[in-house]
Amino acid sequence: MNMGSSIQINKTGLFFLIFVVGLIIFFYHTSSSTSSARDEKISFEPPDGKVVSLKELLSAAIDAAVRGGNEVRQVRDAASLHELSKGETKEGANDPVTDGDYKSHIVMYYSLKKSFPSIKIVSEEHDSKIDPATIEPAERKLREIDDNISSDEIVYSKDITVWIDPLDATQEYTEDLRQYVTTMVGVAVKGVPVLGVVHSPFIPITYWGWVGHGLSANLKTIKKGSAAELVPSSSPRIIVSRSHKGTVAEVALQAFGDKTQVIHAGGAGYKILEVIQGRADAYVHTTAIKKWDLCAGHAILSAMGGTLTTLSPVSNIISYGDSTQFLNSNGLLATIRDHEYYLKKLQALRKP
Known part of the structure; x- marks a missing residue:
């Protein structure tokens, strides 16, 4: 027995062994990534895929x-x-x-x-x-x-x-x-x-x-202009409905004083845009109104940094998540700024 002899390594065999191990590692990681992505997709999609x-x-x-x-x-x-x-x-x-x-x-x-x-x-x-x-x-x-x-x-x-x-x-x-x-x-x-x-x-x-x-580009221009610079006025301009008047003009005068300017106009969309463009300080409505009159303008007002709420002292949140047509409230208020000021003035008149 020759104890001093050396072991000769077959270089071709060693390369093949390393290659096989590398393939096993590659397919393992690929399989794990695919499984993870598939799991993420399944967790995102609702049961009906819609x-x-x-x-x-x-x-x-x-x-x-x-x-x-x-x-x-x-x-x-x-x-x-x-x-x-x-x-x-x-x-x-x-x-x-x-x-x-x-x-x-x-x-x-x-x-x-x-x-x-x-x-x-x-x-x-x-x-x-x-x-x-x-x-x-x-x-x-x-x-x-x-x-x-x-x-x-x-x-x-x-x-x-x-x-x-x-x-x-x-x-x-x-x-x-x-x-x-x-x-x-x-x-x-x-x-x-x-x-x-x-x-x-x-x-x-x-x-x-x-x-x-x-x-939209026209709203970006407005946001950089007068609507963003509105300040509380001693004679606020309150826009109201011309065809569904109710008592809103009287309410506005009582809330904000004799110098209040009451503007009568048609269409909830038009009135909210007048507030957004700075031609009115607040839109006030005190009679029944339906959600399709408000949802679009409400979203634009929110995107502009404004606020639209009900006048209810309990909850001011308006939900559009169901098919209930009428806004269940005792009125609404839309403003670009100083919303709390106008809201408190109006709510004070509606306390029992």
Whole structure:
């Protein structure tokens, strides 16, 4: 036996062994990463697999509002309103409806529903015996949005409620007071308004806001201007409804003094935009109002840093997460700033 002999290592065999071990390690890590990614995907997707891009929904909402506005304008220009009455409001005022309302509803509702079949949409109007086959889906990728917003949010469709007002300020529409008329789309996630579109078809101009993500160019300009510099006024400008007056003018004068300027205007969308643009200090409403009148403007106001609440001393939160039409409150207040000042003044009058 030669105890002093050396062991010769086969270099080819050693290379092969190292290669095999490397492959085992590689496939182990690859398998683990794939499994982890699959687990993350499963944990994100709801059981029905229905999720929605809010960025795409914003594009679709803008497209729907503009298309609805085109219908509203064409009916008004043709002077073929075919005005009817849906009855009386809770205050006893006439509640009119026209062909403009119905035609706008059809194109807005079905274009959104075709683009997002799984979302819940609540509209002011309803239709029967309508064949929506000719309605094209709403555009989900507008260049205006892609160029200005890089971020996105993906949410479960079950958490989304879309409120559309096919023709806000119908009473003023019948009187040919075109400046007050808008078409609106508001989007709430778990009851919170996050996307808003207000389109004025007779100007035409479109305002949109996405809370935490972006604003239309015209709102960006406003935010840098007078609305951001509003200061408390000794003669506040309070904008109120011209067709659903109630006692709001008297309430405003009592709350803020004889120097208060009361501005009467039509359409909740219009009035909220007047506050946003600094032409009114607060929007006050004391009679019944429906959520499709508010959701879009509420979202834009929030995106601008403003506030819209009820006047109830108990809870000021407005939820848009269900299909309950009426805002269950004793009034509302919308402001860009100094909200607590106006709220306390108004609440003081409503204490028992």
